[in-house]
Amino acid sequence: MKVAFNARLLSSPTLRGWNRYTVNLLLELSSLHIKLFLYSDQPLHKSHLAKLPKDSYQIRIAPFMRYVYWEQYWLPKQCEKDKVDILHCPINFGLPWSSPCPRILTLHDVIDQVYSYQDRPWYKQFALVNIQTKAYHWVAINRAEHIITVSQHSKQDIIKYLQIPEGKITVIYEAASSSFEQALIKVERLRVRSKYQLQLPYIFYVGGWEERKNIPFLINAFAQANLDNVDLVLAGGKDEQHDTLSELGKSLGIADRLKLLGWVNDADIPALYAEALCFVYPSKYEGFGLQLCEAMVVGCPVFAAKATCLPEVLGDGGETFSIYEIKELVNLLKRLTGDKSYYDRLVNQAKNRSQHFNWQITARQTEQVYKQLL
Incomplete structure (x- = not known):
């Protein structure tokens, strides 16, 4: 053919x-x-x-x-x-x-x-x-x-x-691409952490920063969760969007814990997922949401918005939250960082669900x- x-x-x-x-x-x-x-x-x-x-x-x-x-x-x-x-x-x-x-x-x-x-x-x-x-x-x-x-x-x-x-x-x-299925050695994880100066545990997002991606919602939820010694790391977006999100972080008193990486190398993304406490996808509209598959295949716990296709793709591979009630995401972030058994269960759920793709x-x-x- x-x-x-x-x-x-x-x-x-x-x-x-x-x-x-x-x-x-x-x-x-x-x-x-x-x-x-x-x-x-x-x-x-x-x-x-x-x-x-x-x-x-x-x-x-x-x-x-x-x-x-x-x-x-x-x-x-x-x-x-x-x-x-x-x-x-x-x-x-x-x-x-x-x-x-x-x-x-x-x-x-x-x-x-x-x-x-x-x-x-x-x-x-x-x-x-x-x-x-x-x-x-x-x-x-x-x-x-x-x-x-x-x-x-x-x-x-x-x-x-x-x-x-x-x-x-x-x-x-x-x-997810086959590169996400390859085992990540500790040296590679440490290299990526060092490259982006990520010293503390962190909540992770990668993708666009346009309005429908709902990034201010995530920043506000992170600020309200008030997690000790945890950063929020945002990768992707465009340079001109950086200042707006940075100002929001300052107004919420989390400027020192909001890491805006901008565009990152594709080769670094698997390690960024793998080292994260969780991946959060607050988008209002997606056709598929490929990042969910990428996060799940490396065993990164996933929280996704109850919006459009995201619950369909995530299935039982993680947790969903309302984009109309910020408290749901706040509570998920608090539970994740305070309950080791809950974290371990989400890791296993993510890995099991990833086998469907x-x-x-x-x-x-x-x-x-x-x-x-x-």
Whole structure:
């Protein structure tokens, strides 16, 4: 079977979100003897390609052209030249209006429809860039022969907000990368602690810092818990968001215990999870919440918001809390740091739940979608 991927986002070195999904899926599909074609309008970053077997893919880079021309003309023409069986776009948008082969879209969430535009001024919603983005999404969603999504909650939102027939959607879970499954030696943990100057036990969060991630809620809960000799460590976010959270920490009297790491190296993340007292995910909206899988697989206790897909993915792998009542998270943090048996139980729950998520399973289920569509 020949499968072409819209791989243009792999031109960026970052390995978060959509790129992590794409690389892990490509890696496991290659073990199923699927011939992979990676299409882009820019050179693909060598750090991603290094994770794939050298003989498992062929790269096709288009000459310089406007994006819309690349997506709507070059992609289908290249599919025809390579005689591929399936064109798969793993990044929510990026499929042409017409194609010589069936098209599959991985639609991770419908955040734009549900959340992103709610608080924007009306004039920004009608900005040219937003209109173009909506058009690209509309074409991909409505012209795909089949849609893969990553949680039952996302599936229901796709049906509700986009009026996509249920039979056109398949749910296939993501998983943590294999790097999280490797045993972390003590020396590596100490190296990462030293690198980020983390001397005390800490509560951990990694991800975006935008409004829907609900980071001020976590900071306020940590301040109210008033834990002795415990830090709150936040990784991710953008430089311009740093000052706002730092000021909040100062106003709550926890400036010395709030560690804002910013963007951290992917290689350091497993150790940051493993050394944490717990991982807290207070997000208001997620399509899957991959960080839950990453934390669970290293045995890091997990507290997640009772919001969207997070309870579905977490299952019995940790505890959930209301994002409308801060006291629930406060009490969980206090219990975790004061009850060793409770902590040990959460470690075991996390490890057991992590066994439900595996990229080999994800790839086999994706292959079945390909076969059914053909």
